[in-house]
Amino acid sequence: MRTAKRGAFIVLEGCDRSGKSSQSRLLYEFLTSNGYPAKHMHFPSRTTEIGSTINSYLKNSKELNDQVIHLLFSANRWEFLKEMQNLLNTGTTLIVDRYSYSGVAYSVAKGMDFDWCMAPEKGLLRPDAVFYLKAPIDYLIQRDDFGRERYEKKDFQSKVANVFDRLCEEQTEFWHSIDASQSEAVVFEDIRLKAMSVLNKAKHKPLCLL
Structure with missing residues (x-):
């Protein structure tokens, strides 16, 4: 069902330390300061019981097998489906730091099957746009705090980047590759311009599912 005006x-998305958190915050702040209803979200959301388990795993204080942690990441996104639908349908734009694609990229990088990893995401909301912050891994590992969490290892991040590249190539209709090795201001201006176009196009489109 079409809504009069929905949010975008x-x-x-991108590898660790590619600037997703900073750029998503900047975009959220730009939108709200210019009168656009917006909400900033981050996955995994560590506020729920499932999110707390994920947090323990990421901080290396809990061990889980690869299939279990993959499904927990997916379940964490499902926990917020209704809230996200309601916000979008009432005109709020969602700026989300990581989503299903990170879940798939990190699990496939471990050697898991791509289609198996995508299966639990079917039925979640499909983004209007994915901004893929892309930069050489040798550049990213020089950024502050790299290596603090479980997946922040050079070889592993290279494998993650390969999966993101595949997703970007296969879903060109709504994926946008952004050169994240540029200055924060230049990256943001690229994202800002693309985001405003996405907001205008999303207004009268129905929500789509993965």
């Missing part, structure tokens, strides 16, 4: 669903 924008996701920022």
